Amino acid sequence: xxxxxxxxxxxxxxxxxxxxxxxxxxxxxxxxxxxxxxxxxxxxxxxxxxxxxxxxxxxxxxxxxxxxxxxxxxxxxxxxxxxxxxxxxxxxxxxxxxxxxxxxxxxxxxxxxxxxxxxxxxxxxxxxxxxxxxxxxxxxxxxxxxxxxxxxxxxxxxxxxxxxxxxxxxxxxxxxxxxxxxxxxxxxxxxxxxxxxxxxxxxxxxxxxxxxxxxxxxxxxxxxxxxxxxxxxxxxxxxxxxxxxxxxxxxxxxxxxxxxxxxxxxxxxxxxxxxxxxxxxxxxxxxxxxxxxxxxxxxxxxxxxxxxxxxxxxxxxxxxxxxxxxxxx
Numbered sequence: 001x002x003x004x005x006x007x008x009x010x011x012x013x014x015x016x017x018x019x020x021x022x023x024x025x026x027x028x029x030x031x032x033x034x035x036x037x038x039x040x041x042x043x044x045x046x047x048x049x050x051x052x053x054x055x056x057x058x059x060x061x062x063x064x065x066x067x068x069x070x071x072x073x074x075x076x077x078x079x080x081x082x083x084x085x086x087x088x089x090x091x092x093x094x095x096x097x098x099x100x101x102x103x104x105x106x107x108x109x110x111x112x113x114x115x116x117x118x119x120x121x122x123x124x125x126x127x128x129x130x131x132x133x134x135x136x137x138x139x140x141x142x143x144x145x146x147x148x149x150x151x152x153x154x155x156x157x158x159x160x161x162x163x164x165x166x167x168x169x170x171x172x173x174x175x176x177x178x179x180x181x182x183x184x185x186x187x188x189x190x191x192x193x194x195x196x197x198x199x200x201x202x203x204x205x206x207x208x209x210x211x212x213x214x215x216x217x218x219x220x221x222x223x224x225x226x227x228x229x230x231x232x233x234x235x236x237x238x239x240x241x242x243x244x245x246x247x248x249x250x251x252x253x254x255x256x257x258x259x260x261x262x263x264x265x266x267x268x269x270x271x272x273x274x275x276x277x278x279x280x281x282x283x284x285x286x287x288x289x290x291x292x293x294x295x296x297x298x299x300x301x302x303x304x305x306x307x308x309x310x311x312x313x314x315x316x317x318x319x320x321x322x323x324x325x326x327x328x329x
Contacts, residue, residue: 056113057113057114057316057319059114059316059323060072060114060115060319060323061073061074061114061116061319061323061326062322062323062327064299064300064301064302065300066142066163066164066197066220066269066302067163067164067197067219069142069163071117071118071142071302072117072118072302073294073302073303073322073326074116074302074303074318074319074322075119075120075144075302075305076107076108076116076118076119076304076305076306077273077304077306077307078119078120078121078122078127078146078306079278079306080095080306080307080308081095081099081104081107081127081130081306082095082096082099082122082124082126082127083095083096083099085278085279086228086249086274087249087278087279088246088249091279095308098308098310101126101130101133104130104134105130105134107307107309108130108139108141109134109137110315110316111141111315112139112141114315114316116319117140117141118141118142118144118163118302119141119142119143119144120144120166120273120304121141121143121144121145121146121160121162122145122148122168123145123148123156123160124148131160142162142163142164143163143164144162144163144166144197144199144222144271145160145165145166146166146168147165147166147167147168147191148168148170149171153165153190153191153194157194162196163196164196164197164198164199164219164220165191165194165196165197165198165199166198166199166200166201166222167184167187167188167191167200167201168201169201169203169224169229170229172184172200172201172202172207173202173203173204173229174229176206176207176210177229177231181210184200188216188217188218189217192217197220198217198218198219199218199219199220199221199222199271200216200218200222201221201222201223201224202221202222202223203223203224203226203227203229204227204229205223205258205261205262208221208223208262208263208266209262212265218268219268219269220269220270221263221269221270221271222271222304223259223262223263223271223272223273224259224273225255225256225259225260225272225273225274225275225293226251226255226256226259226274226278227255227258227259228248228250228251228274229248235247238252249278251274251277251278256292256293256296259272260292260296260297263296263297263298263301264296264297264298269298269300269301269302270297270301270302271302271303271304272293272297272301272302272303272304273303273304273305275289275290275293275303275305276305277289279308286321287321290303290321290322290325291325294322294325294326294329303322305318
């Protein structure tokens, strides 16, 4: 088995289908036609615009049916774009500083070029302005919107025309822990009336089991493969009375198998997220994490993955890995 992402791309199915291997590059490696450098370069990893281009990379993400449309089985995650690192404050700050509006739009356009045509969007901070610019530049993404406690679902549907509304996992998990899941079920009923696909996000396999048992009228689940919303007491039980620093950011290697199991057991579409443990999986384990994810979910399921391409072109690299896995399946 290959030990690094580079080796993976230079071997196995990638060569079998004639793809070009080699090291990942920065976004500037394949700039769009007519792109121009920024007026104020940020350093050696500065990118050029990856806006709409007539050229299409050889590698395209295989698709899945979701509602009445076809979307790529790799969906662009939102967290890195707005500094939600799930690591520490310094890493979150680095993401927010690097991800200017230019770079957010670059990544969205770059994802489009590889057939990534769905975005797990969240309507916070600068995100609406970034999305509007991307769309004005000709970019198109099917929006699967994470809906927070502060969002008005009707306004999101009216203003953004999403494909789907996904109740955010933070709200669902809090309701599960507080015994107020009935109110979340009512939220899903109201969302259904808006004429979009409706989903439940969670970090807990037992949430999916409960929703299935109760027969909620929803279309899909988004499941974090690491259970990062355990309570302090739950962590103490798992860790034999000990408690690590930052308990909400502890990622156990035994967790993914539990989430993948419940995803396979439901007939509903599922999207696995945080399959790379919010960056904790090193380069030598990334390809295997993707292989495990797609081998563990159903053929009509997908994966959300965010990118932070400050040092290399993670969009291209991820697309090549996923294409190799699914094309050889």
